[in-house]
Amino acid sequence: MSGPSTARHLLSIDDLDGDTIRALLARSRELAAGAESRARGAIAALLFFSPSTRTQYGFQSSVLRAGGGVISVDLENSRAGSNWGESLADTARVLSGFADLAVIRHSEADGVYDFAEASTIPVINAGNGMGLRAEHPTQALIDLFTIEKAFGRIDGLKILIIGGTHLRAFRSQIRALAHFPQVELFVLCPDKFWMEFADAEHYRRAGIRFTRIGHLDEVKRNVDVIYHNGITERRGEPVDSFYALDRARLAEMRADAIVMHSLPRVEDLAHDVDGMPQARYFEQAHNGVPVRAAIIEHLLAAQRE
Numbered sequence: 001m002s003g004p005s006t007a008r009h010l011l012s013i014d015d016l017d018g019d020t021i022r023a024l025l026a027r028s029r030e031l032a033a034g035a036e037s038r039a040r041g042a043i044a045a046l047l048f049f050s051p052s053t054r055t056q057y058g059f060q061s062s063v064l065r066a067g068g069g070v071i072s073v074d075l076e077n078s079r080a081g082s083n084w085g086e087s088l089a090d091t092a093r094v095l096s097g098f099a100d101l102a103v104i105r106h107s108e109a110d111g112v113y114d115f116a117e118a119s120t121i122p123v124i125n126a127g128n129g130m131g132l133r134a135e136h137p138t139q140a141l142i143d144l145f146t147i148e149k150a151f152g153r154i155d156g157l158k159i160l161i162i163g164g165t166h167l168r169a170f171r172s173q174i175r176a177l178a179h180f181p182q183v184e185l186f187v188l189c190p191d192k193f194w195m196e197f198a199d200a201e202h203y204r205r206a207g208i209r210f211t212r213i214g215h216l217d218e219v220k221r222n223v224d225v226i227y228h229n230g231i232t233e234r235r236g237e238p239v240d241s242f243y244a245l246d247r248a249r250l251a252e253m254r255a256d257a258i259v260m261h262s263l264p265r266v267e268d269l270a271h272d273v274d275g276m277p278q279a280r281y282f283e284q285a286h287n288g289v290p291v292r293a294a295i296i297e298h299l300l301a302a303q304r305e
């Protein structure tokens with residue numbers, strides 16, 4: 001089949017409404033507690049055109065734990081990578097006959113959309129570059145799950161996100177948090193990485209509210225979550241220590257608050273935070289297994305409808 005896809009994909013967090021997000025969180029809790037997967041035996045094609053540890057191997061773990069299989073597309077030795085350069089659309093058409101769903105990360109924001117348009121199996125955006133269409137929806141769901149697991153709720157919490165508001169994970173997180181209108185959201189971001197006008201306008205029109213702060217000290221004694229999301233995607237780009245977290249800077253945070261980070265860290269998160277009881281970022285990464293399993297179940301069920 002070569003026509004446009006009718007499959008149900010997860011390309012943006014906006015592909016999920018609030019009820020579906022809540023249902024996915026509830027199902028993730030069941031799966032984390034040992035419920036049997038409804039996606040038993042499913043085969044996932046994994047295409048990572050840019051580097052990943054948590055998302056790539058987290059999906060692999062989710063599928064394998066569910067008794068399924070993985071086709072991990074080797075970009076060196078397949079036609080999909082730069083060695084040959086078969087189009088994303090043709091790769092999608094072929095893999096649609098080999099797997100039940102596809103997970104793709106691409107350095108170009110449109111790459112994931114080009115792939116999904118041709119795919120007849122559900123496609124999950126595992127992070128797509130930079131720019132206005134860039135998102136990381138599964139990261140946002142993992143973040144919500146981690147927060148809910150820590151506090152038993154999301155609504156009513158005070159959450160600080162530190163990091164580049166131009167980054168794909170932030171763009172999904174702020175949209176996801178909008179489904180919890182009692183959340184009080186604070187954002188600390190250098191001017192250099194502040195959001196584009198189009199993003200700000202989108203959030204304003206969608207009624208997404210947040211308060212931009214200028215220093216961690218303004219809120220660190222009061223917030224429930226201090227989430228460092230990374231300042232830049234470019235490895236080696238220096239991180240201003242003003243925006244970095246370490247044990248001394250976090251000393252006065254609440255004992256019952258949590259510290260999250262989407263990882264990988266650079267100088268933005270000191271290793272001396274790891275021993276703090278509030279540090280949750282490795283657990284956050286591990287939470288990807290049940291959350292991604294729930295997402296896979298959901299998309300496969302939607303595909304069968």
Ligand code: CP
Pocket residue numbers: 051052053054055056127139262263264
């Ligand atoms: N948080 C995250 O997306 O990590 P990876 O780039 O390692 O997948």
